[in-house]
Amino acid sequence: MSSTAENTSADSTPTPLQRYRLFAVLGGLYLAQAIPSYLFVAALPPILRELGISRTAIGAMSILLLPLVIKFLWAPWVDRIRPFARAHRAGWVFITQGLTILAILALIAVGPTQINAIIAIGFVASLLISTQDIATDGYAAKYLPESDRAIGNAIQGGAVAFGVVIGGTLGLVLYHHVGWTGMLVSIASISLLPLIAAAMMREDDPLPGTAPAPRPSIRAFLKRPEARQILWIALTYRASEGLVKAMEGAYLVDAGIPLDQIGYLSGLSATTAGLAGSAIAAWMVKRHGLSMTLALLGGLRTLCFALFTAHALGAVVGAWPLFGAAGFQTLIRYMEIVALYSLFMAVTTSEQPGTDFTILACAQLLVYLVGSMLAGKLADMLGYGFLFALATAISGIAVMATVRMLARAKAVRPAKTPF
Numbered sequence: 419m420s421s422t423a424e425n426t427s428a429d430s431t432p433t434p435l436q437r438y439r440l441f442a443v444l445g446g447l448y449l450a451q452a453i454p455s456y457l458f459v460a461a462l463p464p465i466l467r468e469l470g471i472s473r474t475a476i477g478a479m480s481i482l483l484l485p486l487v488i489k490f491l492w493a494p495w496v497d498r499i500r501p502f503a504r505a506h507r508a509g510w511v512f513i514t515q516g517l518t519i520l521a522i523l524a525l526i527a528v529g530p531t532q533i534n535a536i537i538a539i540g541f542v543a544s545l546l547i548s549t550q551d552i553a554t555d556g557y558a559a560k561y562l563p564e565s566d567r568a569i570g571n572a573i574q575g576g577a578v579a580f581g582v583v584i585g586g587t588l589g590l591v592l593y594h595h596v597g598w599t600g601m602l603v604s605i606a607s608i609s610l611l612p613l614i615a616a617a618m619m620r621e622d623d624p625l626p627g628t629a630p631a632p633r634p635s636i637r638a639f640l641k642r643p644e645a646r647q648i649l650w651i652a653l654t655y656r657a658s659e660g661l662v663k664a665m666e667g668a669y670l671v672d673a674g675i676p677l678d679q680i681g682y683l684s685g686l687s688a689t690t691a692g693l694a695g696s697a698i699a700a701w702m703v704k705r706h707g708l709s710m711t712l713a714l715l716g717g718l719r720t721l722c723f724a725l726f727t728a729h730a731l732g733a734v735v736g737a738w739p740l741f742g743a744a745g746f747q748t749l750i751r752y753m754e755i756v757a758l759y760s761l762f763m764a765v766t767t768s769e770q771p772g773t774d775f776t777i778l779a780c781a782q783l784l785v786y787l788v789g790s791m792l793a794g795k796l797a798d799m800l801g802y803g804f805l806f807a808l809a810t811a812i813s814g815i816a817v818m819a820t821v822r823m824l825a826r827a828k829a830v831r832p833a834k835t836p837f
Contacts, residue, residue: 431563432563446614448574449581450609450615451518454518454519454522454547458543460585460589461589462589469530481541488780489549489551493636494636497552497634497770501513507557507619510550511550512613514547515550515609522602523602526598555775555776556772556773568703568757574756575756576693584608588604588605645774649781653785657816658812661793661796662723669730673729691749691751695753696753699753708764709825715753715757716813720813725742726740726802
């Protein structure tokens with residue numbers, strides 16, 4: 419990587435002030451996109467259901483996830499195009515966050531019962547948030563030094579946890595007390611505050627008129643052997659998780675767990691895991707390296723899936739083993755993201771950091787969603803026991819394959835490998 423305006427590239431040592439400034443900026447940037455995201459995916463569905471909107475219509479809101487999976491298609495354009503002369507990725511953040519806030523306010527005009535209009539506005543917001551994520555991830559990948567990548571991704575995990583609380587939990591509380599319009603105006607106003615972070619961004623991308631840099635593209639990513647190796651890891655490591663996570667809530671219900679207990683478990687595990695898990699994972703990566711961390715987390719994940727399998731087959735009984743497996747699995751998932759994203763950042767280039775990182779992030783999300791879509795059908799056809807056993811086997815195989823591929827990736831670029 420080249421030297422940066424923040425002096426936080428892999429080739430330079432940042433001062434403590436520059437280091438903490440970058441951490442604060444990243445926290446604000448990730449919080450900016452998390453708040454509106456969880457307004458749409460966590461707060462709106464229960465509100466719509468309370469108003470009598472059908473489950474089928476609410477289920478159609480899953481289309482809002484599509485931009486998160488395909489955003490790699492326009493990631494090179496975010497790396498190429500500078501919206502303002504002296505603000506490349508900061509310019510993208512200002513534009514997308516501003517338009518996202520307008521999308522939130524547009525929901526006031528359509529009201530809470532016009533599901534088609536809500537989905538249309540939500541899809542536009544999802545496109546904007548996905549584009550903003552490309553710019554933010556590119557900024558993090560370019561300016562975080564190697565030693566701070568795990569900390570930067572832990573900050574992202576913490577920001578997402580706060581986004582769940584503000585956009586999701588607070589959104590529901592506000593709706594209960596001040597109604598639809600009051601909730602949306604409040605969340606839109608809160609979403610303005612993280613834009614302070616965009617104003618604090620410092621970038622060293624070449625100004626227009628200087629010597630042209632290599633043109634960012636998906637092809638440029640695929641030409642690099644080490645990038646292809648990590649792409650296979652992205653497509654492999656989390657292949658089992660969607661199978662379990664998609665059916666976790668349904669299995670808890672079928673196992674006789676009351677809905678309020680499931681709600682408490684979900685909320686508590688998400689917030690505590692988002693903060694504690696991210697911090698623990700950052701420490702593990704720094705202390706033991708990426709290969710060891712991913713291997714350990716994958717092994718623990720496999721054990722959690724095995725416990726689900728044992729419970730579904732009747733070998734383990736009672737609610738507490740399920741609570742432990744579900745809560746610990748959530749913790750592991752947050753920790754995995756910190757480690758995986760640190761790995762993804764290790765193979766980004768300064769010329770197209772957003773494109774490189776986004777391709778890998780989309781790949782791991784794609785296999786997760788494919789597993790989620792297959793989970794219900796497999797459970798209906800073959801039962802929970804088979805589904806969870808399949809996930810356990812795939813998880814174990816994926817961990818072993820990941821360790822082998824990391825060793826190969828290290829052999830491809832031994833001089834610059836933090837694995």
